[in-house]
Amino acid sequence: MMTPRKNLSSLSGRSLIVLGILGLWWCITSSHLVSSVLLPAPTDVWIAMLNLFRFGYNGTPFWQHYLLTLTRVGVAVSSAIIVGIPLGLFSSYNTTIGSLIDPIIQFLRPIPPLAYYTLLILWLGIGEASKVLLLFLSALPPIYLAAYDAVSGINIEYRNNAASLGANYWQIFLRVIFPASLPAIMTGVRSAVGMAYTTIVSAEMIASTSGIGWMVIDASHYLKTDVMIVDIVVMGITGMLLDWFLKQFSHHFIQWQGRG
Structure with missing residues (x-):
């Protein structure tokens, strides 16, 4: 500490x-x-930031673009947590389930999410459904793998001791396996949030009319470098704050993390 x-x-x-x-x-x-078109002065970027916060971008308040990006990430990551943690835990705890689920996740894991984004657009359009599904598919493997590996790394004596005290299959899972896996799962969640956050910006640059990523690509079309820098700084600070929040959450609610 x-x-x-x-x-x-x-x-x-x-x-x-x-x-x-x-x-x-x-x-x-x-x-x-360097030309001011390529690299505007800090004062110009500061003025651009104030104008964005005050007047918005292309008639839309800046906070709407910002919150829309965060909402997309939040919905997708929350869904990946709800699906990925049980799948990872049960796949590692039960070999029958693992033989069915693990090959699918292992197939998706190495594929860059944007590789199949065009397919999602063809199937679901350029609306919210394709973006949220893309983020879900990018966030699911890290969470699943973290949960899967967490169960594999638990000391077998924990299970044996619980069984010797009379705990049944589900009691061992809920009172031993799940709590012992939480520290590793939180690491997977942090990775998933970072993966989804970078993916949504790229997705908004490809097919969107709103969001922080779309603002960057739209500003580049008109050589609004100051606006691009403001968006990049906001994205960087937001990413740091999200990771900090997850660290604090893990520190306060998983107090046994790091203890033998």
Whole structure:
């Protein structure tokens, strides 16, 4: 566990890095080494951000684009959690179920999600259904594999001790297997959120008329580099906050994580 002094030192180091990047950025733009079309000045990006937050983009408030992207990710990841965790746990705990489910997940896992996005568009159109299904398919394998491997890594003595005390099949699963798997499952959920988040931006760039990803590709058509940079910064900060939230959730609700 990090001490307050270490936390302060880490925060100071990150602040210096950010200030260094901003300083280098300002020096490059102020000396006109790069065209302002390719790299606008920090002040221009700041003004673009204020205008986006105040007036929106192409007549739509910025927060609507932002929340729509997060909603797509949230619905897909939540569905992947509901489906992937039970499938992974039961597939590892029961060899019969595993022989049916595992080959399907192993087939989907190495395929880049965008490879079959065009098929989903042909089948479901460019609406929300194709995007949410794409994100679901991208988030499912990491969660499934984390749950599957978690069960395989549980000390067999835990099961034997529970059985010797009279626990039946389902009691062992609910009171031993599931709690012991949660730390590894949360790692899989973090990976799934990152996978879905990067996929939705790419999906919005390909076939969409709304969302943060669509804003980036639309701004690029009109050389609105300042808008593109604002969107990229917002996406980066949002991704960091999502991962931080998941870490805090795991720390507070899975308190036995890391303990023998």
